Amino acid sequence: MQDSFRLWDWPLRLFHWLLAGSVTAALLTGWLGGSLMPWHARLGSLVLGLLVFRLVWGLCGSTYARWGYILRSLAGLPRYLRGQWQAAGHNPLGVLSVLAMLGLLFAQVLSGLLATDDIATHGPLQPLVSAATSDWLSGLHRQGKWWLLALIGLHVTAIGFYALRGKPLWRAMLSGRARREHAQQADARGGRWPVALLALLLAVAVVWAVERLPAHFMPAPAAAAPALAW
Structure with missing residues (x-):
């Protein structure tokens, strides 16, 4: 059996499929x-919560889920284009795809x-902006x-292309393990469930705040004029 290593932690895999x-x-x-x-x-609120979770998990998750590792992989783009890139996790082009997807989803959620x-x-949050601004963001x-499509x-x-080349990337996102091809591909460390629980609670708190708190800052409706007595 070919050697494999721990690549994606379970919170990241659950985030991905959700x-x-x-x-x-x-x-x-929406369509x-x-x-x-x-x-x-x-569903937009759910996506917001998932994105907040991913932001936090990029700071406290396992090795290959962390933003520091992801951005270092992006710095290896020249070596990747020369066919010299050897590392675990997303390749530099994959990192660009992930960042573009997450950035666009954040923009969609915010708008x-x-x-x-x-x-x-x-x-x-619509009552917090002018009608013109809301119309522009709606567009x-x-x-x-x-x-997004x-x-x-x-x-x-891209997933289909790699599958045809004998690299079914989707399997690692199901099992969490990938085939070891280079010595640099060591098991991911970190990403335990107590930290995942804290990240989840923070994501829930952000969604709750976005949906509930704006109502407390809205101006009270004007009181109705008293009826005239005849």
Whole structure:
């Protein structure tokens, strides 16, 4: 049996599949609209929580999930293009794809929080900005789905390309282990469940704050004028 090593920790794998499912569902509910728009908003809140979790996990997760390691991999792009890159985790082009995907998802979530459909659904932060700003962000949110679909298409294409070359990357995102090809590919360390629980609690707290706290800062509605006595 070929030697393997621990690559992706279970919180990162769970994040990955939950994000894939929630983004897919958010795209579908947003596309269909109508009575599904409340679900689109709920899924947006779920994506926000997942993104916050990933940000935190990049600081306290296991070796290959940390931002420091990911950014160092990006610095190896010239060596990768020369065919000299040997390391574990995402290759430099994969890092660019991950950063682009996470950045676009953050932009979509933020614009959705401030957007409105002018009918029945609006983001929890929408009352904090002017109508003109909200309309502008709503337009960006609608256009952003095309960029998101393009990135998802590139991601799936890349996975299929590597699978055809005998490197099924999706298996490592299921099992957490990958085939060892170089001596630099050592087992990931860290990423234990108590730290994952703290990251999860922080993500939940951020979502709760975004959805609940703005209402406390809204101006109270003007009191109705007293009825005149005749």
